[in-house]
Structures are given as C-alpha cells and as structure tokens.
Amino acid sequence: MARTLTFKIFRYNPYDSDSTPFLQDYKVEETQRMNLFAALNYIRDELDPTLMFDFVCRAGICGSCGMMINGRPTLACRTLTADLPEVIELLPLPYFKMLGDLSVDTGVWFRQMEENVESWIHTQKEFDPAAEEERMDNELANKIYESERCIECGCCIAGCATANVNADFLGAAGLYRVGRFMMDPRDERDEEQWFELVSTDEGVFGCIGMMACGDVCPKDLPLLEIMAYVRRKMSAAAMTK
Amino acid sequence: MSNIYTSDVLVIGAGLAGERIAVAAAKEGLKVIILSLVPPKRSHSAAAQGGMQAALGNAAKGKGDNATVHWLDTVKGSDWGADQEVARIFADNSPIAMREMAHYGVPWNRVKGGPAEYFIKGKKVTVEEDAAKEGLITARAFGGTAKWRTCYTADGTGHSVLYTMDNMAIQLGVTVHDRMEALGLIHADGVCKGAVVRSLRNGSLSSYFARATVIATGGYGRIYGHSTNAVINEGTGVSIALDTGIIPLGNMEAVQFHPTGIVPTDILVTEGCRGDGGYLLDVDEYRFMPDYEPEKQELASRDVVSRRMKEHMLKGKGVHSPYGDHLWLDLRHLGAKHLHTKLREVYDICKYFIGIDPITELVPVRPTQHYSMGGIRVNKDGHVYNMKGLFSAGEAACWDLHGFNRLGGNSLAETIVAGMVVGKQVTAFAKANPVEVSTSLARQFEERQQKRIDALYAGSGRESVVGIKRDMAEILSDKVGIFRTGEGLKEAVAEFSKLIRRADEIKVRSTIPGRNMELTEALKLKGMVKLGFCIAAGAEARKESRGAHTRDDFPARDDAGWLNRTLARWPEGAEQPELSYEPVGTIDMPPGDRGYGGGQMIPMSISVEDYNATVDELQKKNGKHETMEPINTGLKPGLWKKEVK
Numbered sequence A: 001m002a003r004t005l006t007f008k009i010f011r012y013n014p015y016d017s018d019s020t021p022f023l024q025d026y027k028v029e030e031t032q033r034m035n036l037f038a039a040l041n042y043i044r045d046e047l048d049p050t051l052m053f054d055f056v057c058r059a060g061i062c063g064s065c066g067m068m069i070n071g072r073p074t075l076a077c078r079t080l081t082a083d084l085p086e087v088i089e090l091l092p093l094p095y096f097k098m099l100g101d102l103s104v105d106t107g108v109w110f111r112q113m114e115e116n117v118e119s120w121i122h123t124q125k126e127f128d129p130a131a132e133e134e135r136m137d138n139e140l141a142n143k144i145y146e147s148e149r150c151i152e153c154g155c156c157i158a159g160c161a162t163a164n165v166n167a168d169f170l171g172a173a174g175l176y177r178v179g180r181f182m183m184d185p186r187d188e189r190d191e192e193q194w195f196e197l198v199s200t201d202e203g204v205f206g207c208i209g210m211m212a213c214g215d216v217c218p219k220d221l222p223l224l225e226i227m228a229y230v231r232r233k234m235s236a237a238a239m240t241k
Numbered sequence B: 001m002s003n004i005y006t007s008d009v010l011v012i013g014a015g016l017a018g019e020r021i022a023v024a025a026a027k028e029g030l031k032v033i034i035l036s037l038v039p040p041k042r043s044h045s046a047a048a049q050g051g052m053q054a055a056l057g058n059a060a061k062g063k064g065d066n067a068t069v070h071w072l073d074t075v076k077g078s079d080w081g082a083d084q085e086v087a088r089i090f091a092d093n094s095p096i097a098m099r100e101m102a103h104y105g106v107p108w109n110r111v112k113g114g115p116a117e118y119f120i121k122g123k124k125v126t127v128e129e130d131a132a133k134e135g136l137i138t139a140r141a142f143g144g145t146a147k148w149r150t151c152y153t154a155d156g157t158g159h160s161v162l163y164t165m166d167n168m169a170i171q172l173g174v175t176v177h178d179r180m181e182a183l184g185l186i187h188a189d190g191v192c193k194g195a196v197v198r199s200l201r202n203g204s205l206s207s208y209f210a211r212a213t214v215i216a217t218g219g220y221g222r223i224y225g226h227s228t229n230a231v232i233n234e235g236t237g238v239s240i241a242l243d244t245g246i247i248p249l250g251n252m253e254a255v256q257f258h259p260t261g262i263v264p265t266d267i268l269v270t271e272g273c274r275g276d277g278g279y280l281l282d283v284d285e286y287r288f289m290p291d292y293e294p295e296k297q298e299l300a301s302r303d304v305v306s307r308r309m310k311e312h313m314l315k316g317k318g319v320h321s322p323y324g325d326h327l328w329l330d331l332r333h334l335g336a337k338h339l340h341t342k343l344r345e346v347y348d349i350c351k352y353f354i355g356i357d358p359i360t361e362l363v364p365v366r367p368t369q370h371y372s373m374g375g376i377r378v379n380k381d382g383h384v385y386n387m388k389g390l391f392s393a394g395e396a397a398c399w400d401l402h403g404f405n406r407l408g409g410n411s412l413a414e415t416i417v418a419g420m421v422v423g424k425q426v427t428a429f430a431k432a433n434p435v436e437v438s439t440s441l442a443r444q445f446e447e448r449q450q451k452r453i454d455a456l457y458a459g460s461g462r463e464s465v466v467g468i469k470r471d472m473a474e475i476l477s478d479k480v481g482i483f484r485t486g487e488g489l490k491e492a493v494a495e496f497s498k499l500i501r502r503a504d505e506i507k508v509r510s511t512i513p514g515r516n517m518e519l520t521e522a523l524k525l526k527g528m529v530k531l532g533f534c535i536a537a538g539a540e541a542r543k544e545s546r547g548a549h550t551r552d553d554f555p556a557r558d559d560a561g562w563l564n565r566t567l568a569r570w571p572e573g574a575e576q577p578e579l580s581y582e583p584v585g586t587i588d589m590p591p592g593d594r595g596y597g598g599g600q601m602i603p604m605s606i607s608v609e610d611y612n613a614t615v616d617e618l619q620k621k622n623g624k625h626e627t628m629e630p631i632n633t634g635l636k637p638g639l640w641k642k643e644v645k
C-alpha cells in the first residue's frame, strides 16, 4: 500500500553564478496523512539541506507556500500527497521574482500592489480615543471580512494570463482588495477616485474574465463576484461621467 | 565592508507588536525601519483565530464588564504571577486599542439586537441582545473570564488586525526589510545601538543603527518541537538579548499548553470552539470536564483545562492513535451554519489537514505547546532591563501581565496595547537621543557573527542540527511539559548541559552562496538550546506549582517562598544560565483562590505592605531602568474590591 513518491523539484540559485536551472529527483516513502510540508521538510532534513522553500504557518493561513504542484498553483502545506500521483513535480510560482528553488518574492509584489491601490481606509476623521466606536451592521462587517480573507499567496497571479503579459496588472488579488475598500463605508474615496485607479488596462479592464484565478484560489474566495462588483461600480461611474 | 543602515527607530519583528510600535513612531515623523524574517503580513500574528480581550461590555453576556473585571480575571489567570500595574495599564487601554483598530478598518463582528442563540455550559440558550447596542463591537466567551469579552472577526481576528496594521504602516511609509534575520545586537556600555542582520536572500551581513531599537520577534514555541507556533518562531530575537550577557529573561519556565492542538499536525483550533459551546470528550465519548471543573467546565483557564485533559488521559481515558493518545473535541451540535461562518478556519483546517468534517465527526485534539509567557524582561515602559535604548513588546517580551498563565485573547490584545504604550516611550526615547553610527562597532559585531559562520563551516560534524533539535524537543516535552517532577527536571538540566556543548559540534556542509538554508538553520541552533536551558533551569529551581508550572513534588502555590519572577541571564563564557529573582510587582489584590483548578496554597509570610515596600528597589537591583512615570501611577489600587462578590 505504501507508495514511494518521486519528487521532481525545480532547482536554481540565482545568487550562485554557477547555478543553472534543472529538475532534481528525490524519492520519499509516503506516510499516512503526509502533506507537502512534511514531505519537503523530510527532503531537506534527510536528503538535501540546500533545498530552498518557504513555510511559515504550515496551516494554510499565511500564504507563504504557494507553488506549482503538478502544474497547478496552490498552497503546499495543505496539499496531501494522497491526493497526488506517485510522481510529483514542484516548480516555483511563475511571474514573481525568483529567490531560489521553490522560493519566490511575493512579499515585494504585494507591497507594491498595496501602495498602488492605496490599500488603507481613506478618511478625514481623526480617531477619538474617548468616543464610542462608529456603529456598523453585523452583516456588513461579515461582508467586509469576507472580502479581506485573501492571504496574498499569489496563486491567482501566477495563474492569470493577463498578469503574465502585463507586469502592472493588479490581478485578481489587487482587484479583490479594491473591492474590499470600495464596499467599506469608512473609506471616503469617491467614485471618481476609484475610477481613476481601476478603470484602466492595469485595473479592471485588463481582466479577460477567463476565471483561472477563481479556480485556483486556495481560500475559495468569490473573486468573480467581487470583480463583477468592481466592474459594475465602474461602469456606473462611467455612465454618469 | 558591508552595508550600514540608519534610522530613528529600528524594529526587529513585523508582527502586531512590532508594527504597532512602528506606526506610533512613524506618526510622530520618525524614520522607522522594520526587519522581518518574512513579509509582515505573514508574521505569526496572522494565525490567531479567536480574538482579543477588551472590556467593552456590549454583548449581552458582557453586560457590566469593565476594565477592573478584566484586570481581576487577568491577575487570577496569572496565578498572581503578573505585575498588577502592567495588567491594569493593559486592561485600561485595551478598549481604546480595539476602537482604534475599528477606526482604521478592522471589521469587528457587531452586536445584533434581539434574541440570539448560544451554547452555554452544554445547553442551548436564547439570550436577548440589547437593541440599544446594535452595531457596536460584540464579544465571545473565552476561558477564565467572568464576562464575554473577546472581540473577534469570525475566526480570522489576527489576520484582519495584522492586515489593517500593516496597511497603516504602508500608508505611513514605514520601510520594511523583509527576509532579514537579526543575529546580534550592537551595544556598548549598556547602551544598544542597533543590530547585525543577515539577509535571507543573499546571505550578506549588514549593520543597522538607530536611536532606539525594539525586539518584537514573537514566541519561540518551536523549541518544543510539537507546537502550535509557526515554523519561524524559533526565538532568535530573544536569544540575541540573552547573548549580551547582561539582559535577563523573565519567567522562562512559564510555558502555556493549549488544550486543542489537532493530532497529528499540532495545528491549533481556537479556544473559540469551546467558547462557542464545543465539548471535550474522552475515549467513551463522555464529557469529562464538568466532573473536574463543575463551574467553568471546558472554559477554565488553559493551564487548568490542559492539566485536566492530561490527567484524564493518564487515567487511561485517552483515545489511542499511531500519533499517541488524544481526546476529542465535539463541535457537531454547533451545526453547519456556525462551522461555515464563525468557525470556518477551523472547518478548513480539519478538512484539509486531517481529512475530518467537524460537522459530522469528532476532532482529535490534545494539549500542545502554544505560548511563551516568559521573555525579555522589560519595565512598564517596555524598556529592557540593563540595556538603555532597547525596548521589547509582544510575545517576545516579559512585560508581564500574564504571569504564569495568560488568558486566551489577552496576548493578541497585549501586542497592540503594548504597541501603543511602549511605542510612545520608544518615540520619546528616540527623540531625546542621538543616532551614533560607528563603523568600528559595526565591524566588531559583524566579525563576531562572521566568526560563528566560519566556525560552523569548520565544525567537527559529530552532531547535526536536526538531531539536536529532536533531542531538545524530546527533553522539553517529556520533562518540562504540563506535569513536571523534581527528578525529571534534574535530568532535563543535566541533559541541557550536554546539549549546549553538543551544539558546538555541528558542521555546515553546503557552502553555496545566497541564503544557504543549512547555514541559516545552524546559526539559530545555539540560541534555541540556550532558551530551552533557561526554561529547564527555571523550572527545576522553582519549588512550587503556579499557573502553567506544575510540579508533582511541590503541588502547592507557595506565596511565602515563590511570589516572585525568575530572571535568567547568560554571562559571557558561561555554560549555563544564572538565575536570580525579583518581586512580581506591587500587589494590589493579595493572592487568593482562582475559583478554578483546585490546588493548595501556602500563604504569604510577610504583609502585603512589607512586600510592596521593597519592590522598586529589588527590581532596580536586577536592572530595571527608571520609568517615565514612577512606579504604581497606573495601578488604581483598591478598585477591584467593588467587583468581588
């Protein structure tokens, strides 16, 4: 019953001038409930201490471990080997800057995106420590939370045709973030400001709507719904212009 | 020569505590650099699910709550090990901190007026939520609290709050250098000047100089091997303070085990599961907690629930599995809707990591290392003992509102409250002091790290990083775990004496340029072993049981002999930590019964007045700096008497 898995892992160290990209094979005996977090750590602990990859929470919440697993961008820590064939090919997420083997620089990309969409509440109000908080309907609070659940893993960007040809495209994650602030009444940005930000080819009109992003998002976020919401808002704004 | 960076404030750690301090300083126009092992939003704070405590009193079951009741719960929870003034500063500021986060965008769950259904102590009850409070921040139940006080955003509280905080830092233009690891502090004559840092991209060393430096590197549970902590929580930030030889770590033996780590992956499912009405069941699917704790049942404090679970398993009532014994968490009666909304992360974790559907199946759980009450000892301003210009906050620090057991929901709240309070002091200090860039100091301290690196390449190779980590984890889990014995602790200390030497026998074989994972891991090892040693030594020396520190040979809490805080230093060249003790702080509410957990108590042998008379002096003798405001100004003595029935 126990399988011997063959991992074919992309190797390349950009900081080593002698390094050239290649696929390296590792054999691993599968154990019960093994996930890729356990498997990759086993490889590094027992077979090859030079292998580079990123895990932080190992619980599917922090977004560190996105990679291409048999051709599909997803989180390694919550992928069980039992759901995969005997031969498992692991490649780094495309599009992002390569840091070594399976490790890519998603952090810098997301910070740039956040600066671009000004990912914070725009308000003229000062916080008053003595005052009661502004009231909010619980349903709305839940809706905002829902639109905030993106963990910045980058899978949707890696799987997106537009992002791969237009480096400044906000991507599904970027548009999702826009939607998050657009629906938040605490954010005072008006339609004009939003229009300027997202009614471009880098924004909502760059998206060709093939929904690769929605298929791969490991948090099952309703990307389609939110992008449609942003697009609707922008079309309405365009009409009144 | 490598790179030198300067800023007004250098913050090591981009979790909630570090970022809140960065925000405080940046708002005052200071130049801040944050260092982090990972992009800030991936810090472990993001993983907190359950929520944070603040006495807002909006929920029906939180009615009548106030900062004093919160303070009372906290001090009791700490088993009187907390600094009561710090606990007061914390409880007073926590509501402000929650509202501030609401202002900046956190979508806290809100009160919905009218009848609401909850599971309380095993029964479904209908509670009328106050319509006048509609739309204000609501709260859920957590262990060890008199009121429902834990503010939350579904079960993604840490995620929401950290994202909002990081957004604020971005808005303020705070510089972040991620994938950087601080390896040593730069200091001279008891003044901290900055840190030596290694890049986890290209492996180069740099020196950072600042007017004020902050360590906010979070917990270090990974030294236990089995831990709910993220894999990056390995304690380098705390061990670099210890490496100075003069900074003491407080109460390292106070280690929290969370009742519900899932088996086998050790991933946490939140206390909110029990807060929302989940049960613990044994091998016979019998609900055993009410037998041990009739009043609080599953919602006694964590040290107590973990102990009862272990006790019950020792009676043979655990469920056997290839991964060791465990118990069950039963969430089935909460229903699909609840598990798909308020406990969705829990649902996902069960489904993706152990293939269990909690709507229809039981979840295997057992107590798992979770939180480090101990850490870098600071005064109430967050200023580190014995080292001017160095501050610490969050889980890395021992500010000490938690004493020997922290309440669920109090640590996430601590990060942002301490961030506010300490952030103010950091800002004031940075404004009043110059930044002194010294290339010779930079060289001296970088060379120290370079020598360590060279030594690791040249090592004997008789030991391996993996092997030492494994052995250390085993010693700590078996002998310095939930139940401790005098014999076991003696053995643990003896084994650490060996481990510390074995840690010098490792060898890094791959010399590849860049991040070099093997070297990265090896560089952390000695520091981890030192922290483990401090835990074992502190536990061996403490001849009583208090909070999470439970000894079968000294089962009573001993307020005559041990109403104090352990301080562990590691003098240069020493082979083991050096322990000393200081009073816990000024006592306002005298030690008493917690109301749960049972256990004996040995009363204080001197009066509270006499105890209090020496606190300031004895703490200063141990390295406490003068505080901005004199001792006790934050205490509000006597208020608690009104709240005790």
Ligand SMILES: Cc1cc2nc3c(=O)[nH]c(=O)nc-3n(C[C@H](O)[C@H](O)[C@H](O)COP(=O)(O)OP(=O)(O)OC[C@H]3O[C@@H](n4cnc5c(N)ncnc54)[C@H](O)[C@@H]3O)c2cc1C
Binding pocket: B012, B013, B014, B015, B016, B017, B018, B035, B036, B037, B038, B040, B043, B044, B045, B046, B047, B048, B049, B050, B051, B052, B053, B157, B158, B180, B181, B182, B183, B216, B217, B218, B219, B228, B229, B230, B232, B235, B236, B237, B268, B270, B370, B371, B393, B394, B395, B396, B408, B409, B410, B411, B412, B413, B415
């Ligand atoms: C699974 C889980 C769930 C939890 N849930 C709750 C909850 O519901 N309620 C609650 O109150 N508490 C909870 N806690 C506890 C709480 O989350 C933590 O105590 C708190 O988030 C710690 O925050 P921090 O800012 O101190 O550290 P962290 O968020 O851990 O951040 C540490 C930072 O330091 C950086 N760092 C570390 N070492 C170095 C170094 N050498 N050089 C540079 N950077 C470094 C890291 O990159 C990171 O950015 C939970 C803990 C866990 C493990």
Ligand code: SF4
Binding pocket: A156, A159, A160, A161, A162, A163, A171, A172, A206, A207, A208, A209, A210, A211, A212, A213, A214
């Ligand atoms: S739907 Fe749009 S954002 Fe999503 S993958 Fe396709 S082009 Fe990219």
Ligand code: SF4
Binding pocket: A149, A150, A151, A152, A153, A154, A155, A156, A157, A172, A173, A176, A216, A217, A218, A219, A220, A221, A223
């Ligand atoms: S939208 Fe989904 S896939 Fe994209 S970054 Fe966020 S969590 Fe990842």
Ligand code: FES
Binding pocket: A054, A055, A056, A057, A058, A059, A060, A061, A062, A063, A064, A065, A066, A075, A076, A077, A078
């Ligand atoms: S390690 Fe955090 S999502 Fe995989």
